[in-house]
Amino acid sequence: MCADQGRTRRLLLVPALFDEANRMRRFTVEVMRRLDVAGIDCFLPDLPGCGESVAPIEAQTPAGWRMAMTAAARHFAASHVLAIRGGALVMPELPGWAYAPAKGAGLLRQMLRGRVVAAKEAGREESTEGLLQLGLTGGIELAGYRLSSDFIAQFHNLELHSSEMISTIDQAMIGGPGLWLRAEPGEDAAQADALAAAVAVGLAA
């Protein structure tokens, strides 16, 4: 998805990951709309294996995702980047912002736990630690994503690497509860206004 009018300020958005991508998609698009109105071209690619991408998810790694986002930034001649949540783990080397960046271990733990809860409902006993080891040795399906052992091994230790080019935008600066917490996708106009404003002001500086 993109809003390209050949303007000089060009923002690549790196989406949230996995389940959070669904919950944050609407919000992310709302932020894009506002930035478009503010005179900023916006580009929101799918990560390989996610969204409408036809690439097989089991062949992906976080390093591959970062390369894909770097290629997308080059393709769209992006001047800046805005990564949402776990998107910050695979963002390209550009000046920009990480909104409420998540750690790989935290996202993974939540997906492992989701599978443990689902197994329990079905009358099976699984454990997060056992599933993690399974994932590290032979790959594992989590939240509907078939992730390879390479993916799990890389992702497990992934954190936002600090860079002078990237500013972190914490949820406290946006106000209200983060929409990634929602059980069902939601929207919040005030939060979209706040994030778009933070980016637009930063780009104008």
Next chain:
Amino acid sequence: MSDTIDQTLRAILSDVLGLKPGQAAGFTADTGLFGHLPELDSMAVAGLLTEIEDRLGIVIEDDEVDGELLETYGGLLSFCQKKLG
């Protein structure tokens, strides 16, 4: 302290369920959660538990997660109070 746990837990449920301000204040000990709220699927439950861990500073083990834990608001609250007590 007990009141604070109660308030934090209501705030978390409010954030996860997308409730309007004040709505979670109407939860009683008997208010049903998992199995009563269709939006609480297994991934949402995982998110809820992780958020409880983060905000209350507790660790919830796999074997503590069962139907009973999330059956009612009162059950979840007393679990958290015991964890912190």
